[in-house]
Amino acid sequence: xxxxxxxxxxxxxxxxxxxxxxxxxxxxxxxxxxxxxxxxxxxxxxxxxxxxxxxxxxxxxxxxxxxxxxxxxxxxxxxxxxxxxxxxxxxxxxxxxxxxxxxxxxxxxxxxxxxxxxxxxxxxxxxxxxxxxxxxxxxxxxxxxxxxxxxxxxxxxxxxxxxxxxxxxxxxxxxxxxxxxxxxxxxxxxxxxxxxxxxxxxxxxxxxxxxxxxxxxxxxxxxxxxxxxxxxxxxxxxxxxxxxxxxxxxxxxxxxxxxxxxxxxxxxxxxxxxxxxxxxxxxxxxxxxxxxxxxxxxxxxxxxxxxxxxxxxxxxxxxxxxxxxxxxxxxxxxxxxxxxxxxxxxxxxxxxxxxxxxxxxxxxxxxxxxxxxxxxxxxxxxxxxxxxxxxxxxxxxxxxxxxxxxxxxxxxxxxxxxxxxxxxxxxxxxxxxxxxxxxxxxxxxxxxxxxxxxxxxxxxxxxxxxxxxxxxxxxxxxxxxxxxxxxxxxxxxxxxxxxxxxxxxxxxxxxxxxxxxxxxxxxxxxxxxxxxxxxxxxxxxxxxxxxxxxxxxxxxxxxxxxxxxxxxxxxxxxxxxxxxxxxxxxxxxxxxxxxxxxxxxxxxxxxxxxxxxxxxxxxxxxxxxxxxxxxxxxxxxxxxxxxxxxxxxxxxxxxxxxxxxxxxxxxxxxxxxxxxxxxxxxxxxxxxxxxxxxxxxxxxxxxxxxxxxxxxxxxxxxxxxxxxxxxxxxxxxxxxxxxxxxxxxxxxxxxxxxxxxxxxxxxxxxxxxxxxxxxxxxxxxxx
Amino acid sequence: xxxxxxxxxxxxxxxxxxxxxxxxxxxxxxxxxxxxxxxxxxxxxxxxxxxxxxxxxxxxxxxxxxxxxxxxxxxxxxxxxxxxxxxxxxxxxxxxxxxxxxxxxxxxxxxxxxxxxxxxxxxxxxxxxxxxxxxxxxxxxxxxxxxxxxxxxxxxxxxx
Numbered sequence: 044x045x046x047x048x049x050x051x052x053x054x055x056x057x058x059x060x061x062x063x064x065x066x067x068x069x070x071x072x073x074x075x076x077x078x079x080x081x082x083x084x085x086x087x088x089x090x091x092x093x094x095x096x097x098x099x100x101x102x103x104x105x106x107x108x109x110x111x112x113x114x115x116x117x118x119x120x121x122x123x124x125x126x127x128x129x130x131x132x133x134x135x136x137x138x139x140x141x142x143x144x145x146x147x148x149x150x151x152x153x154x155x156x157x158x159x160x161x162x163x164x165x166x167x168x169x170x171x172x173x174x175x176x177x178x179x180x181x182x183x184x185x186x187x188x189x190x191x192x193x194x195x196x197x198x199x200x201x202x203x204x205x206x207x208x209x210x211x212x213x214x215x216x217x218x219x220x221x222x223x224x225x226x227x228x229x230x231x232x233x234x235x236x237x238x239x240x241x242x243x244x245x246x247x248x249x250x251x252x253x254x255x256x257x258x259x260x261x262x263x264x265x266x267x268x269x270x271x272x273x274x275x276x277x278x279x280x281x282x283x284x285x286x287x288x289x290x291x292x293x294x295x296x297x298x299x300x301x302x303x304x305x306x307x308x309x310x311x312x313x314x315x316x317x318x319x320x321x322x323x324x325x326x327x328x329x330x331x332x333x334x335x336x337x338x339x340x341x342x343x344x345x346x347x348x349x350x351x352x353x354x355x356x357x358x359x360x361x362x363x364x365x366x367x368x369x370x371x372x373x374x375x376x377x378x379x380x381x382x383x384x385x386x387x388x389x390x391x392x393x394x395x396x397x398x399x400x401x402x403x404x405x406x407x408x409x410x411x412x413x414x415x416x417x418x419x420x421x422x423x424x425x426x427x428x429x430x431x432x433x434x435x436x437x438x439x440x441x442x443x444x445x446x447x448x449x450x451x452x453x454x455x456x457x458x459x460x461x462x463x464x465x466x467x468x469x470x471x472x473x474x475x476x477x478x479x480x481x482x483x484x485x486x487x488x489x490x491x492x493x494x495x496x497x498x499x500x501x502x503x504x505x506x507x508x509x510x511x512x513x514x515x516x517x518x519x520x521x522x523x524x525x526x527x528x529x530x531x532x533x534x535x536x537x538x539x540x541x542x543x544x545x546x547x548x549x550x551x552x553x554x555x556x557x558x559x560x561x562x563x564x565x566x567x568x569x570x571x572x573x574x575x576x577x578x579x580x581x582x583x584x585x586x587x588x589x590x591x592x593x594x595x596x597x598x599x600x601x602x603x604x605x606x607x608x609x610x611x612x613x614x615x616x617x618x619x620x621x622x623x624x625x626x627x628x629x630x631x632x633x634x635x636x637x638x639x640x641x642x643x644x645x646x647x648x649x650x651x652x653x654x655x656x657x658x659x660x661x662x663x664x665x666x667x668x669x670x671x672x673x674x675x676x677x678x679x680x681x682x683x684x685x686x687x688x689x690x691x692x693x694x695x696x697x698x699x700x701x702x703x704x705x706x707x708x709x710x711x712x713x714x715x716x717x718x719x720x721x722x723x724x725x726x727x728x729x730x731x732x733x734x735x736x737x738x739x740x741x742x743x744x745x746x747x748x749x750x751x752x753x754x755x756x757x758x759x760x761x762x763x764x765x766x767x768x769x770x771x772x773x774x775x776x777x778x779x780x781x782x783x784x785x786x787x788x789x790x791x792x793x794x795x796x797x798x799x800x801x802x803x804x805x806x807x808x809x810x811x812x813x814x815x816x817x818x819x820x821x822x823x824x825x826x
Numbered sequence: 827x828x829x830x831x832x833x834x835x836x837x838x839x840x841x842x843x844x845x846x847x848x849x850x851x852x853x854x855x856x857x858x859x860x861x862x863x864x865x866x867x868x869x870x871x872x873x874x875x876x877x878x879x880x881x882x883x884x885x886x887x888x889x890x891x892x893x894x895x896x897x898x899x900x901x902x903x904x905x906x907x908x909x910x911x912x913x914x915x916x917x918x919x920x921x922x923x924x925x926x927x928x929x930x931x932x933x934x935x936x937x938x939x940x941x942x943x944x945x946x947x948x949x950x951x952x953x954x955x956x957x958x959x960x961x962x963x964x965x966x967x968x969x970x971x972x973x974x975x976x977x978x979x980x981x982x983x984x985x986x
Contacts, residue, residue, distance in 0.1 A: 055927060060920075062929055063932070064920070069866075236967075239933040239965060291930075293967065545929070723970075725971065750876050757957075
């Protein structure tokens with residue numbers, strides 16, 4: 044199947060022009076009449092009982108309208124539990140919008156102050172006196188699972204939340220008999236998304252019509268509509284969630300946050316609009332975090348270097364609660380499903396254990412679990428190559444799944460259609476002369492300069508289908524709907540359930556509609572991010588917009604095109620299938636001769652419908668839906684290649700090259716895909732080199748500012764070469780797979796392998812991220 | 827004990843327009859521009875001078891709007907992205923950013939534009955390293971920076 048331009052064209056984005064002029068509409072830009080501002084008192088302790096709360100002085104302060112504790116919200120907002128029915132044995136404690144009797148992480152919201160300004164709300168919050176009784180805090184997953192550890196949820200007999208395991212073949216026997224086995228313990232420290240716009244919302248409740256409108260910096264408006272309706276007991280048709288411009292999301296804005304729900308509840312309580320925008324410290328203390336995994340893994344090889352078996356044990360935690368509504372299982376579950384996936388092997392065992400402990404909730408951030416699975420697998424492959432004296436490239440060429448293996452079900456149970464591991468490596472080798480690099484590496488080493496090259500092959504489980512959350516019992520739409528309306532003047536309005544936080548999904552959908560209908564891209568206007576106006580969809584998460592939203596747009600575009608041609612056929616007294624739409628004109632399909640313009644057809648459809656017989660499909664407002672069937676994931680793949688230089692005196696790492704060969708099937712807009720990959724790589728570099736939440740022994744955060752929590756900045760970042768391969772999925776007509784997380788997925792593995800290659804002369808191996816200078820220098824025995 | 831917050835009268839020029847307002851002495855400049863004047867193109871990302879999202883011009887020099895009090899801007903000339911957009915001063919940068927997709931969520935973008943414009947004014951033909959250095963105080967979480975560097979280089983070539 045081929046598609047006409049602009050599908051596949053690198054066009055710039057419409058929305059960008061507005062943002063470039065300072066005309067964005069982010070949450071804190073919104074001001075409504077009578078709007079109040081909210082500030083929270085948060086727990087200063089990781090674990091403490093609330094003995095008493097004295098609000099008297101605060102309530103009397105200038106500008107204060109209401110001070111709210113958990114008791115005030117009883118009957119206004121329901122509690123919830125972050126369950127997943129596919130994991131029925133998971134222990135899931137009840138969570139509330141404000142802490143009731145116990146705070147379980149430092150930063151948990153306890154009291155809210157609504158005031159005429161944020162400054163006055165903060166002034167008053169400082170004068171609320173909470174009497175605390177500190178409890179012993181659990182801040183490490185291995186400690187949490189110790190039977191002697193304090194139990195943080197008293198309803199349960201321990202802190203272990205759930206376990207999951209996969210086993211194929213006979214891994215124990217395979218390891219026992221294997222000529223070569225490599226084994227490592229890996230540590231992936233904790234970080235988060237750090238969107239530049241913090242979380243925030245304006246909740247506007249009208250008691251006379253029992254109507255709640257929430258403007259929110261969020262990825263999933265329809266999901267939030269459902270949650271607010273259920274938890275605040277408002278009829279869902281009265282709830283509207285609008286996500287206009289969102290200043291970065293990266294997974295941290297597709298959850299329910301207790302402070303945001305409290306804001307909606309207080310808006311309902313007070314019957315007037317209320318704004319809450321997290322400040323940066325609140326973000327670091329209360330955004331969903333990710334990683335914080337310890338993985339022990341090993342890989343067995345035969346005498347020639349072929350992979351026989353892989354085993355891994357993953358230990359992580361959910362923080363204090365299971366994230367809602369998706370639950371916190373996925374990061375561990377993805378690790379045991381995805382590890383080892385690019386390589387042929389017959390024996391596999393993987394297990395994950397999740398604990399509860401006294402830290403902020405940990406869950407879904409860009410590339411859930413995947414960077415860990417990739418880094419563990421790829422480092423084991425490199426360690427095997429080193430143990431056997433085989434070049435890492437050859438090692439991969441020998442062991443990749445190839446075209447003759449597909450389709451297959453992976454060891455972790457993932458259905459794989461055709462992927463392009465070998466082709467990605469071939470393309471990388473066209474761009475990177477590995478032999479020349481090795482020669483240069485040797486010369487430089489003699490001069491005391493240590494460069495290394497690292498490869499990381501990855502699979503991304505993109506575009507989750509309805510079965511995963513449907514069977515999980517969560518109200519999360521994994522299908523997409525597109526509504527198109529041909530205006531009387533010939534332009535097309537498009538409404539999608541997918542959302543766009545800068546990825547360019549709006550543009551991709553615009554290009555699909557323009558290409559399928561046959562109109563200039565400027566004739567299509569895409570609207571998204573409004574749960575009332577837009578047809579039902581899942582929003583943006585898990586690399587889904589192009590594959591799912593794009594397919595729905597294709598179907599809607601085809602239907603609208605058909606109806607336009609039906610009308611034209613009647614007007615022209617010609618068969619509809621003898622006509623085509625090209626560049627906004629109705630033309631003869633064979634000769635290309637112009638017959639009439641689209642606006643002439645549209646005008647008849649709108650104003651002279653009596654000219655069209657009733658039995659002709661002539662609707663100029665159409666909707667189409669795409670729900671995948673029989674697959675949970677849509678795997679995409681690629682390869683990262685990093686070349687780094689390690690300064691063995693300072694421990695600093697500098698990039699010399701960074702290449703990604705990426706295959707996400709049909710490309711709707713190659714430039715936007717490349718930019719997704721680049722941005723993802725840099726987030727991966729952040730996690731691999733810089734970003735880490737540091738806690739003291741008592742579980743208190745030590746680096747909750749942007750001066751202390753290091754993110755990648757322009758000076759340190761490399762230019763990133765991106766190559767595209769296109770292996771379309773056969774599961775949809777458009778053939779697109781997801782792209783948004785690929786950059787992050789492979790970065791950890793490529794950088795770990797490159798650094799270890801650079802440091803090979805010192806006979807050290809690093810397996811802990813981020814690779815900070817102290818960790819490098821400790822490994823080298825210099826500090 | 828709490829004391830009433832004092833206010834002060836200030837007179838300044840913002841994007842070429844005369845502004846006379848009374849502001850609480852503790853209000854920082856970017857909050858004043860956003861909340862009091864409705865100039866929401868300047869953004870607040872960290873409130874302590876690290877992320878760069880609130881970058882504006884005061885008397886022709888780029889500053890962090892969160893590190894200066896509104897009261898300190900009394901008698902100054904302030905320019906925000908709205909003003910730079912209206913005069914066309916950053917038009918070539920805006921066009922290059924658009925073509926290169928040098929923005930995704932757009933939250934850092936107004937500050938990036940003003941910071942880049944200051945570089946091109948001082949150095950019309952910067953190297954990529956000089957561009958990266960100039961933008962080293964502006965956090966962008968989406969792009970990975972490369973497209974921004976490309977766009978600034980393009981604008982320099984176009985003679986911004």
